[in-house]
Structure formats: C-alpha cells, structure tokens
Amino acid sequence: MPLVNEDDLDWTDVDDGEMRVRRKQLGEAAGSEDLGCSLYELPAGEASWPYHYHTANEEALYVLSGSGMVRLAGEARSLRAGDYVALPAGESGGHRVVNDSEGPLRYLVVSTMNEPEVTVYPDSEKFGVFVGAAPGGRGVRSLDGYYRIDDDVDYWEGE
Secondary structure: OOOOOHHHOOOEEEEOOOOEEEEEEHHHHOOOOOEEEEEEEEOOOOEOOOOEEEOOOOEEEEEEEOEEEEEEOOEEEEEEOOOEEEEOOOHHHOEEEEOOOOOOEEEEEEEEOOOOEEEEEOOOOEEEEEEOOOOOOOOOOOEEEEEEOOOOOOOOOOO
C-alpha cells in the first residue's frame, strides 16, 4: 500500500449550489478497497450533504480543527476538535454536519465501502441506490439514482 500525505493531494471542490465543501479522498489515493477515508473542509456557514443515513455502510467522523454542529438521529450536538462520532448503518446513524462557526471546520470521515447501498433522506422523503460502487467511491456504477419513498409500485405492475 502506498503512503499518502494530504499535502500531496489536490482538493476536490463540491459546489452544487446547495452546499460547498472541499474533499481529499485519502483512502482511494492509498489504494484502499474496503475502507474509505476522506478529509473534508467545510467553510463557515455551510452544511454538508442533507440529513441522511446509510443502510449498508458504517461511518465515523473525527474533527481535526474548528467547530460546528452535527445532527445525529434528529438531535443537534456541538462539534469541536478531538470529537469522534460513530455513525452505524441504519436509522440510528442519521447525520448531517453543519459549520455554524466563523472559521473552517476540518474533519475526517472513515467508512466501510459496501455495495449495493441505499441511503435514506428522511427530511425530503427520498432514497438513493448505488450498485457497482459505494457512495463516495469513484468506481463505475451499473445502477444508481434517487427516488421518492412514496413512489412505490406493485411488484407485478407493468408485467
């Protein structure tokens, strides 16, 4: 396995109009297959991905510097350097990181990289499906998309 130093990696900017965050995919750069690790920098006043939970993957968050807030299973909790948060697969691991401070919030997210994966977004009543590469991975997906939870159809419909 190669040794990776964060200084040797370029930031990937995620700016989709709804959120802004910078990311370095440390696990991928080191050749990791079953464990992901990303360094994130969340600017002041920004929030990460919408509140969600994973059904197949466990995550953990470790705060390196700065402060902010994490919504855990619906409850807001403050974050500061040195905090570690376990995010188990399932509804009890629901989370969203918010930087409500004046400076950047830097943190590591470590996760299993199991697929297929379904992520659930309770606030918007949607779910995402990922087949071929886990969320956060860069592999080719044979199936992925986001769907409304209430758009359920009968198994035999359209047969």
